[in-house]
Amino acid sequence: MATHRFTPTSYHNVIGTMPAAVRIADGDTVITRTIDAAGYDEEGVQRASGPNPMNGPIYVEGAEPGDVLKVELLAMNPTRDSGFTRSVLAANVIEPEVARDLPRSEKTFWTIDREQRTVRLSEPLAGLQNLILPLDPMIGCFGVAPSLGQAISTATSGEYGGNMDYRLFGPRSTIWFPVFAPGALFFLGDCHAVQGDGEIVGTGVETTFEVTVRLSVEKRKRISWPRAETADDIITVGNARPLDQALQHATTEMLHLLSTDYNLTKVAASQLLGQVVRYDIGNVFDPAYTVACRVAKRWLPVR
Amino acid sequence: MATHRFTPTSYHNVIGTMPAAVRIADGDTVITRTIDAAGYDEEGVQRASGPNPMNGPIYVEGAEPGDVLKVELLAMNPTRDSGFTRSVLAANVIEPEVARDLPRSEKTFWTIDREQRTVRLSEPLAGLQNLILPLDPMIGCFGVAPSLGQAISTATSGEYGGNMDYRLFGPRSTIWFPVFAPGALFFLGDCHAVQGDGEIVGTGVETTFEVTVRLSVEKRKRISWPRAETADDIITVGNARPLDQALQHATTEMLHLLSTDYNLTKVAASQLLGQVVRYDIGNVFDPAYTVACRVAKRWLPVR
Amino acid sequence: MATHRFTPTSYHNVIGTMPAAVRIADGDTVITRTIDAAGYDEEGVQRASGPNPMNGPIYVEGAEPGDVLKVELLAMNPTRDSGFTRSVLAANVIEPEVARDLPRSEKTFWTIDREQRTVRLSEPLAGLQNLILPLDPMIGCFGVAPSLGQAISTATSGEYGGNMDYRLFGPRSTIWFPVFAPGALFFLGDCHAVQGDGEIVGTGVETTFEVTVRLSVEKRKRISWPRAETADDIITVGNARPLDQALQHATTEMLHLLSTDYNLTKVAASQLLGQVVRYDIGNVFDPAYTVACRVAKRWLPVR
């Protein structure tokens, strides 16, 4: 299993079928440096423009439509001491009549202390002088080429992944995507130093990262939506509007997972989920919203 | 401050303006026994019918429209060794084409071990033989008489509270409701031994409880939606469909709370929420869905 | 069959179970004068306050829960030469980021020419000097006491009718409501001289009317949502948010209607609806939105 250092020469604002930027074998590891959501690199030089410029695509040999791509997020290390956010809640997360009175959003800078592993506003606001958040890296946008040869804006998301902005897509999580194109064609970018649920100001703390991923192909395993696993939980993800529909996709995928991977009937899966399920909200900002359906491993039957 | 034992002689399937079942002074404590969501009491005798029969209303002297009713949930103790759930996921939390293949839901019984404080299926299903959940009491439906003299079914919810089915409305939490009627007219019932997010089988583990609440009036404090506090968090709640709108109400209320109680500007509140907010889903089963907006106290400025 | 002149002594901001204002026999006709949505009568005197003060309830002898109340809207005549609207689109019908730039809404007056049967702005705006609309009366809010003894604000709507603001609820239409309370307890008010789809400024041209209705009880006919008939069409109505759910209710009710009244199988009803259905939007302003499912009579099988 080789390790590749992948340095993009160009970035992409769509996730789609296009010539591979790098080809790797099934099971290889890739180390790559991502630029921020606005296209600035670790030196503050603009290398691309938004939305969410992607590194990729990475062609994984052996991946065929109908397979599953396993993405192990081995490490995420910030490569810059500053990040940025928008400053005001998005209009769509506030009651319409109240949203009218919000001030205009401005780009705001945050300081990332890579030693202390903390994140704070570079110019503190009244009442937030003591707000020092732990560094909590996550990947906002990643996924594989969608079905039918589509190429879809990195502003949104779907079955293929995309801009999901889900907090638990962080270091040491593993994510699975359905494969629609030969080689899977994996893209990644838009990493955040920290982010609340919903990405409700339209950003996390957007910055640059070095990301290490191991990519493997799983044959003969069909999934319809992204799945994930952390130390504690198994997770399925739905992307759609309204949140109700995203939740339907995530729950349906979890029902399938519990059937195929844990051999639970629909009734047993229902009884389990009914009393232990947790729902997380990825983003409620982008064209498609993201809901994660999460179950603690301690409630699962032994496989 | 007196303590009252309140034993209902009748139960209500609406939350609304009606003659008080009991009158208490501001700050008094009430101990009352609730029947389950289907109307069965701790002896298994049917005392009322669904949906969600309520104890109440409790008239709190001094409460006037425009005030806030503070509800301290001092204790919740189950009074029965069995609870029930529905057995199958609700059709509305699954993709429509998949929902068609779900089996019909049936009433299923769970065993509550009050000594061990655990909850488990009375007749285990394959794969769930080892599923023993911790007892985690919560109140599914409670609130105050709504505006305009309305009387609204306990199947749904609104600004006045109602059937929110939110896991964190448990012992030692405090909840605030806006007051719309003289005496506030507080109702409660529909308690669960445990419940996952969303109440996605249409029930938690429904059973009977003895509930102890202290009710106090807060003057000169205006709120629009229920608010709550636990040991760790402050919380606001929105009730509406779709989830997107429930989230808007909850977020708008949190924006107000951070302004009035913590003196944060809209920009400061936005910056805080953007990076630390957590959203929880109450129910996605009832006519109005419930979303909670939650902020850990450790990120809040000192008041 | 008697004709009653009903002059209210008080008005109601909820539709619910309460003592009858007038009792009539099955099949009797009632003539009553409604005040406007803000509570002003035909002389411009404020007689009640909003939202949508109702005349009623009218108790129809013989109506029992499970029956259907047939409402023939025999005549609607405006009783005042002026009406009012709000002046600006509601924030919820515009993209959130654009809604922020709308001016504040103000009460605007319209002139109703009862001879010419026209409606125009009292103080024309630039570009609208020649806008003279035909008088097109409709009833914005009407219905029967809801289930469970509920009393629900006239700002919203449900299975029992309520504030639907649907243009085709005009003179010579017939509407059927499911009966939930003894006597049905019929309420009406909130009449408009004209209104576009969606009531997107939050009002039609709100004014006072004399309304003539004949109320009859239909036994042994079960419906779940309001139904209607005009000279040309049969109609079913759903009330909910989002519009998607309102449309589901209306379509489901039409599927039932085509089965019970026209003996069509689900496949035949589907094939018919698929190629001839029309959807109208009642209001997209109130807490519950309204969608009508409409089928031209000329496509229906002979009964």
Added chain:
Amino acid sequence: MATHRFTPTSYHNVIGTMPAAVRIADGDTVITRTIDAAGYDEEGVQRASGPNPMNGPIYVEGAEPGDVLKVELLAMNPTRDSGFTRSVLAANVIEPEVARDLPRSEKTFWTIDREQRTVRLSEPLAGLQNLILPLDPMIGCFGVAPSLGQAISTATSGEYGGNMDYRLFGPRSTIWFPVFAPGALFFLGDCHAVQGDGEIVGTGVETTFEVTVRLSVEKRKRISWPRAETADDIITVGNARPLDQALQHATTEMLHLLSTDYNLTKVAASQLLGQVVRYDIGNVFDPAYTVACRVAKRWLPVR
């Protein structure tokens, strides 16, 4: 202005940036034969597969990003005597609990009488023996290459058009699309002999057509969503889920149109729309739903 006969050699299941199939001058006319939504041609030979195989792209010289493409639908003539529909209402247009009891959908054939210009079920169902619908041609899916070099499935829709299934996109209507790519890159296909609102069985009467369109470039006119005009109406279209959001896009675009083309202030446009607007529902079947905002020309100020 030349007239081109365009016979595709391949068909596309995405609308996106790709090499032109044909290049024409600004103002030229194109006559082309479309295959049906399942990929069958006028002889019943399968030439492509679904969803909605497109003819195109047609490159219009002079069209640049930021321009508008004007599409005059000069003629639509069916080229086959049969069409097909699905037989059962889509699960998402029915209440979830009722949808479970729908039978499975099957492909059903309809007979198109091109002389009489009628459409009827090839094998009539009980109660529908006399159902003979007028031929009412419309184009289900058409549009231009979207922004950012995206290529998007013909199952869905967006600012660039796509699968909108709107009845008024028929012969003699004119439609305008925002241009995102050089040459605009126009695609068309998926024509229907007739269709109800919402495309609620998932199809209209799907068949093959000869379509004649004139394509022209309008410079210095910015639009955000499709616009259209018929003999009687001006129209704007929004594509999104839920319907509420599609309606927001359509209404916002109409507000812009009334400002730029008719010089109405936001208040004047609001007053006009409030009392005369009509909303139509394109499809409620595809990933993005379609709502049209329509205003009769007779209410518009003279330009």
